[in-house]
Amino acid sequence: xxxxxxxxxxxxxxxxxxxxxxxxxxxxxxxxxxxxxxxxxxxxxxxxxxxxxxxxxxxxxxxxxxxxxxxxxxxxxxxxxxxxxxxxxxxxxxxxxxxxxxxxxxxxxxxxxxxxxxxxxxxxxxxxxxxxxxxxxxxxxxxxxxxxxxxxxxxxxxxxxxxxxxxxxxxxxxxxxxxxxxxxxxxxxxxxxxxxxxxxxxxxxxxxxxxxxxxxxxxxxxxxxxxxxxxxxxxxxxxxxxxxxxxxxxxxxxxxxxxxxxxxxxxxxxxxxxxxxxxxxxxxxxxxxxxxxxxx
Numbered sequence: 001x002x003x004x005x006x007x008x009x010x011x012x013x014x015x016x017x018x019x020x021x022x023x024x025x026x027x028x029x030x031x032x033x034x035x036x037x038x039x040x041x042x043x044x045x046x047x048x049x050x051x052x053x054x055x056x057x058x059x060x061x062x063x064x065x066x067x068x069x070x071x072x073x074x075x076x077x078x079x080x081x082x083x084x085x086x087x088x089x090x091x092x093x094x095x096x097x098x099x100x101x102x103x104x105x106x107x108x109x110x111x112x113x114x115x116x117x118x119x120x121x122x123x124x125x126x127x128x129x130x131x132x133x134x135x136x137x138x139x140x141x142x143x144x145x146x147x148x149x150x151x152x153x154x155x156x157x158x159x160x161x162x163x164x165x166x167x168x169x170x171x172x173x174x175x176x177x178x179x180x181x182x183x184x185x186x187x188x189x190x191x192x193x194x195x196x197x198x199x200x201x202x203x204x205x206x207x208x209x210x211x212x213x214x215x216x217x218x219x220x221x222x223x224x225x226x227x228x229x230x231x232x233x234x235x236x237x238x239x240x241x242x243x244x245x246x247x248x249x250x251x252x253x254x255x256x257x258x259x260x261x262x263x264x265x266x267x268x269x270x271x272x273x274x275x276x277x278x279x280x281x282x283x284x285x286x287x288x289x290x291x292x293x294x295x296x
Contacts, residue, residue: 038274044267057268067269070247074230075276077161077246081168082225088169089176090218096177097184110181113174120171125238128167132158159240167239168229175228176221183217183291213291220287227280231273247273 048054061067096106131138134151136158142148150156157163187210195205233248242249247269254266 041267041270041274044264045271047264047267049262049264054264057262057264058271060265061268061272066245067247067250070245070250070269071272071276073161073244074246074248077165077168078226078229080165081172081229082222084165085169085172085225086176086218086222089173089221090180092173093177093180093184097181098187109177113177116174117171117178120232121234122238124167124170125235128158128163128170128239132163132166134158159243161244164236164239164244167235168232172225172229176225179221179224180214180217183214187213216287216291220284220291223280223284223287227277227284230280231277 045057046053046055048056092109095101096109101109128136130136132150133139139150142150148154158166191209192205195209200208231248233252236244236246237249237252242253251266251269251273254262254269
């Protein structure tokens with residue numbers, strides 16, 4: 001009877017513990033700042049102010065109008081900025097990859113996108129207030145040169161739904177550029193050459209070949225932008241001061257507020273956010289797997 005040869009070079013998993021030292025900080029970070037807080041949110045959402053088990057917090061998510069309105073407002077802002085940032089970011093990514101932009105300018109734009117995609121919070125809110133606020137630089141410039149007052153002669157308001165959406169766009173479209181640039185680089189030149197040899201025009205190539213291949217990446221990136229905006233808190237709070245009751249601000253009011261202080265309800269609202277974010281990430285992962293089949 002044939003025997004299986006033993007290979008001494010093949011060691012069982014985890015036998016060489018030194019190889020795992022490099023990823024140990026990652027697992028420690030994930031446990032401390034992701035797993036344990038998520039577990040605390042889940043437990044807290046089923047606990048009342050006396051520390052007793054209850055379903056009331058979860059039921060309130062579907063009964064309280066201000067909670068449903070907060071979710072809907074956050075979803076609308078996230079959808080608008082994901083769509084706008086996705087379209088604008090895709091066009092920029094196309095310009096710097098296959099659009100023939102000079103390489104030095106491409107490096108500048110990619111570097112800017114890397115910085116701008118992480119520029120958020122209080123600094124971003126202050127930058128927009130100083131630029132497009134009621135006494136901002138651009139606002140004063142338009143009034144002094146063209147005699148146009150953005151706040152009196154138009155419906156523009158930086159501290160409204162569209163103002164916050166415009167602010168979010170600053171870090172949304174650079175993120176789209178960073179995601180889509182590698183996908184556009186992954187388009188094989190042979191595909192275009194084959195299409196041209198068969199008599200296809202540039203428009204036909206993009207409509208029949210390139211765009212269908214890129215569509216999963218585009219949709220997946222927009223889902224990622226949606227989740228990126230949906231979880232934003234500091235920018236909205238610093239810009240509007242709580243005037244717009246998006247879900248993250250409402251959660252902060254429940255957990256830390258003096259009037260609407262109900263930590264259990266705040267935890268339940270946060271769990272609802274986690275569910276929406278998890279669905280978004282699952283959709284993104286599924287679409288990315290579909291796009292990787294062609295862009296390897």
